[in-house]
Amino acid sequence: MITLIDYGAGNLFSLKNAFCSLGFLAKTTRSKREIRRAKVLVLPGVGSFKKTIENLKSFGILEVILKEVLEKKKPFLGICLGLQIFFEESQEGDTKGLGIFKGKVKRFRGIITPHMGWNQVKILKDSKIFRGIKDGEFFYFCHSYYAPLTPFTVGVTNYKVNFSSIILKENILLTQFHPEKSQKAGLKFLKNFLKIC
DSSP, X not given: OEEEEOSXXXXXXXXXXXXXXXXXXXXXXXXXXXXXXXXXXXXXXXXXXXXXXXXXXXXXXXXXXHIIIIISXXXXXXXXXXXXXXXXXXXXXXXXXXXXEEEEEEEOOSSOSSEEEEEEXXXXXXXXXXXXXXXXXXXXXXXXXXXXXXTXXXXXXXXXXXXXXXXXXXXXXXXXXXXXXXXXXXXXHHHHHHHHO
């Protein structure tokens, strides 16, 4: 069973359908008990950085997520804002993040925002997550803020600047793009994630 974390925003319906199309059961919850019992956790991100952090805290599930992911090493997938909140801070609302990765999430400047539509992901490091996915594959993006490159960045995308589009550290997999909206390549990516789990 895949547990989708409901913090009051996020593309839960299409993500749930994507997992179901792969033959996996997925449920949505904000129950701390169910999050603790989950085998695989997914945090879809839609909305603002500040509101996401506030909601996770107000629902009392932020600390539970961190304990399950960081201490118990539970497989975790964070999407879009689910990637950005793992950094130290964001220009969006000048809000502090979780600080798991160093750096600041910044707004795109001098270019049309949001960065919406299809763009390529350049593979930086070999990983099982890319099995059957070619270097330069197109995925679907929708965001106005971007995360810097890190030592754990395995996929990079360019939209005037290079930014982290895939980060992989042990049990934590983060994507700036939306795999659930990325058609065949996105479903392949999700399937690879579940196989790794």
